[in-house]
Amino acid sequence: MPAPSYESDKSPAQSDILDNEINSFSEEEHKALLRRIDWRILPLIAVTYCVVRLDLGNISNAGTMNSETHDSLKQTLGLTPQQWANCLIVFYPGYAAIEPLSTFFLKLTSPSVWISRIMISWGIVMMCMAAVTSYGGLLTTRILLGMMEGGYFTSLVYMWSFWYSPAELVPRILILYMANATSGGVSGFLAWAISYTNGKLHGWQYLFIIEGSLPFILGIVVYFCLPDFPETAKFLTPAEKAHISAHLHKAAPRKGAENWNGAEIKALFKDPTFWFFSFFWALYAVGAWGISTVLPQIILDMGISGSAGSNLLQIPPSATAVFFCVACSWIIHKRGVSPFLVVVILHVLVIISNLLLITVHAPGVRYFAACIISACAPTAYACLWPKRVAAIRGTSAAALGIGINNALSQFTGILGPQLYRSDYGPRYIQSFEASTALIIASGICISVVWWLMQGDLTNYPSIKERVMAQTQIRPEDESDGSVRRELDEKAVA
Secondary structure, eight states: OOOOGGGTTSOHHHHHHHHHHHHTOOHHHHHHHHHHHHHHHHHHHHHHHHHHHHHHHHHHHHHHTTGGGTOSHHHHHTOOHHHHHHHHHTHHHHHHHHHHHHHHHHHHSOHHHHHHHHHHHHHHHHHHGGGOOSHHHHHHHHHHHHHHHTTHHHHHHHHHTTTSOHHHHHHHHHHHHHHHHHHHHHHHHHHHHHGGGOSSSOHHHHHHHHHHHHHHHHHHHHHHHOOOOGGGOTTSOHHHHHHHHHTSOTTSOOTTSOSOOHHHHHHHHHOHHHHHHHHHHHHHHHHTTGGGGGHHHHHHHTTSSOHHHHHHTTHHHHHHHHHHHHHHHHHHHTTOOOHHHHHHHHHHHHHHHHHHHHHOOOHHHHHHHHHHHHHHHHHHHHHHHHHHHHTOOSHHHHHHHHHHHHHHTTHHHHHHHHHTOGGGTTTOHHHHHHHHHHHHHHHHHHHHHHHHHHSOOTTOHHHHTTOOOTTSOOHHHHTOOSSOHHHHHHHTO
């Protein structure tokens, strides 16, 4: 196999030596190399992702903290239920609009530059939110925050697709979602603690200042410490750089690939897998994850505790989500169970939980059901992101496809607050009925994706030729002479 282009300045003898070194990596050596890469990337990314999710949900905490003394954000600004819903919603359109563009900017610049830009800018806007004094001011800062924060998660997934195969992404993306789940508990605890600072400034003002300073500081750390691409990683040898690039599928994203390839983009939009993944991403975002945008208010309406206690009661749903992520990672990665089957089971759990919330009056049972939904929502996406990456061929298609699908998940914030408006409380019967219908529809969509990616399409040639998934072997794959071995076979299984 010829060495990658970034080694092309070497002599033929040097290239032959490098080829031998690339092909000499054993399975254990490959795993050891991945562990070394993990230690350089995962801890920093997990911490930053925990912070981004912390900031994403703190508006709900600000809306309920210190409500007994009429010092919550909603009460301070005198917002109606519809105005409050608008303030939650306006964050997401700008966020979603930036998502498909962010991946292209990441490749044009570098992961360290682009991700640090995102974090520093959203930290500044978050701290400015402490100064709002009107409905219009809150709307403006929320719009700006969405535009500044947009593209963070898609940038991470896209960056990782340059380093890891889809099979290798499974446990690593689940770590991200564990950080996401942990952030919910941390957010509730911080809101509970900061609520006792209510005095010269309102508690929600201290909340925005403290939680806005964290991404600002971490953004500076990311700029100096985050590795960019395998080809530019200073901690890897030339043979290690080439091996990481060569062990990926031949259609995986590459640093040296062109930034925009019209043929790849056209093929992406012709692929039925793209459309059914997109429908799933949007439907499940509202049906399962929509409750997360107003969880503090829903828990408060259950009457289990006051505002401070309701913030603390966000910790069990977060702990349940962490457990679900760990369990599903083990089931998929160690037991070889299909992620699609796991996600179908998660759909069933959400439907059962919704039925409990509709029919049962006991607050304890309703709270348990809310914990299950809060755990299933992020876990399903965590299980499917590697498959989403495996369903795309080409650097440009990966950038746009990943961006569009994560943009669609922002319907969580666009429709979630409307679906769970406070005037539908305290039981939210209509909300949970609508959620059940959305989950059934998303279950149908993901079942179709399962068939498109892993089913036998031999009798459907017109469909098969449009499916870009790496799981459907094409004639050009047979000539792929890379060192992927079983690694690539596992990635597309």
